[in-house]
Amino acid sequence: MTTPDVIVVGGGIGGLSAAFALTRQGLTVRVLERSAEFGEVGAGLQLAPNCTRILDDYGLLDEAKSLGVVPRAMVMRDAVDSTDLTKLDLVDLERRYGFPYMVIHRSDLHGLFLRACERAGVELVTDAKAVAYENTATGARVRLANGDEHEAGVVIAADGLHSVARKLLVDDEPVSSSYVAYRGTVPVAELVDRPIDLSEVVVYVGPRHHFVHYGLRGGEMLNQVAVFESPKALAGEDDWGTPDELDGSFSSACSAVREGIPLMWRDKWWRMYDRDPIMTWVKGRIALLGDAAHPPLQYMAQGAIMAIEDGWVLAEHVARQRNSEDTINWDAALTAYEAVRPEHCRRVLTTAREWGELWHLEGVAREQRNVLLRARDTHDYSYTDWIYGPTALFPGDEPPMYPIVSLHSAAETASEVVRPVLDLQVNN
Numbered sequence: 223m224t225t226p227d228v229i230v231v232g233g234g235i236g237g238l239s240a241a242f243a244l245t246r247q248g249l250t251v252r253v254l255e256r257s258a259e260f261g262e263v264g265a266g267l268q269l270a271p272n273c274t275r276i277l278d279d280y281g282l283l284d285e286a287k288s289l290g291v292v293p294r295a296m297v298m299r300d301a302v303d304s305t306d307l308t309k310l311d312l313v314d315l316e317r318r319y320g321f322p323y324m325v326i327h328r329s330d331l332h333g334l335f336l337r338a339c340e341r342a343g344v345e346l347v348t349d350a351k352a353v354a355y356e357n358t359a360t361g362a363r364v365r366l367a368n369g370d371e372h373e374a375g376v377v378i379a380a381d382g383l384h385s386v387a388r389k390l391l392v393d394d395e396p397v398s399s400s401y402v403a404y405r406g407t408v409p410v411a412e413l414v415d416r417p418i419d420l421s422e423v424v425v426y427v428g429p430r431h432h433f434v435h436y437g438l439r440g441g442e443m444l445n446q447v448a449v450f451e452s453p454k455a456l457a458g459e460d461d462w463g464t465p466d467e468l469d470g471s472f473s474s475a476c477s478a479v480r481e482g483i484p485l486m487w488r489d490k491w492w493r494m495y496d497r498d499p500i501m502t503w504v505k506g507r508i509a510l511l512g513d514a515a516h517p518p519l520q521y522m523a524q525g526a527i528m529a530i531e532d533g534w535v536l537a538e539h540v541a542r543q544r545n546s547e548d549t550i551n552w553d554a555a556l557t558a559y560e561a562v563r564p565e566h567c568r569r570v571l572t573t574a575r576e577w578g579e580l581w582h583l584e585g586v587a588r589e590q591r592n593v594l595l596r597a598r599d600t601h602d603y604s605y606t607d608w609i610y611g612p613t614a615l616f617p618g619d620e621p622p623m624y625p626i627v628s629l630h631s632a633a634e635t636a637s638e639v640v641r642p643v644l645d646l647q648v649n650n
Contacts, residue, residue, distance in 0.1 A: 232380035236512025236529025243537035266445035290326030301428025357506035385514035402463030429584035
């Protein structure tokens with residue numbers, strides 16, 4: 223094999239999108255995928271404007287839209303009584319940010335990037351499990367489980383939640399949230415007795431659980447996600463997140479949610495882990511990307527998006543560090559990448575944890591949350607401007623965070639009917 227400019231370890235959405243972005247800068251790129259073939263498991267993904275903007279830049283947005291659904295609204299409802307809490311007008315949201323909010327099957331997005339890489343001439347290698355990384359005098363090296371070694375000027379480690387490369391930078395472990403996700407997709411044609419408005423992305427938030435549904439593949443398929451806190455996990459048991467816990471968690475939810483639970487896949491589930499944020503992603507010519515650097519909890523629907531943003535930002539800095547002799551100052555490019563991405567992703571990781579707590583409140587806190595959410599104006603974008611706007615290339619481009627509102631202010635916002643009840647509950 224010839225020596226490529228860049229090796230990307232990991233053939234998921236983050237790795238393939240980064241490989242494509244770097245190939246667009248004229249670099250030769252090799253992707254090492256541990257599995258026997260390239261593919262993705264899972265179901266739906268939400269792609270906010272900060273991602274569809276990048277897809278448009280790559281010339282891939284129209285293809286993505288043809289594979290997915292562009293909904294008209296995102297609605298949050300209470301999982302106990304099914305009442306509306308707040309809403310995003312996604313048509314107006316597209317006008318504000320210039321690009322759509324869309325939903326797509328994870329395998330369809332992965333396939334889109336795989337085809338783009340094939341067209342661009344990315345070298346795709348399977349059965350290539352990376353077990354060690356090291357810097358060299360001229361770049362970096364990856365050693366595989368079979369003993370083979372691959373060298374390049376730069377190695378991008380997009381090797382996921384259990385990243386081997388991350389151990390070069392920090393000695394940490396994934397953090398369990400004690401929550402578990404069940405997923406399921408079903409053809410809409412089979413839902414004759416359960417009409418669903420596929421123009422909406424809907425999330426029902428409830429005590430220690432939530433439920434999401436939206437359309438996929440042009441509205442031919444319904445995607446559902448059920449997430450709940452596992453009592454077995456809290457008790458320290460190894461066998462946690464099992465189907466009996468799924469049924470028990472949602473037994474008291476509203477009928478709209480309960481009707482969806484039997485349609486979930488019951489032979490597999492996803493325990494929800496993240497990692498504490500780290501601010502150092504680069505060691506020599508080895509750089510982390512995607513979940514290797516910043517695996518989040520799912521509440522902001524930004525996991526895949528952050529990985530795609532990582533590759534786009536890195537490629538943009540590569541373009542800025544190309545000199546008159548057509549060589550790249552990799553040290554400067556990696557320094558610029560590390561100067562901006564860790565802080566943005568730290569914000570997303572910590573906010574995802576906070577939003578998970580907000581979604582799953584119970585008792586008085588749930589009532590306070592509901593009052594505040596119902597008071598929000600549909601076209602108030604103070605909670606999305608920091609995340610859905612253009613991806614920052616430099617630290618100074620990062621917008622300020624959203625305003626923090628205390629739950630205890632709910633009594634001030636509540637109606638004359640609700641306010642005395644909240645005051646009494648809080649005081650007691």
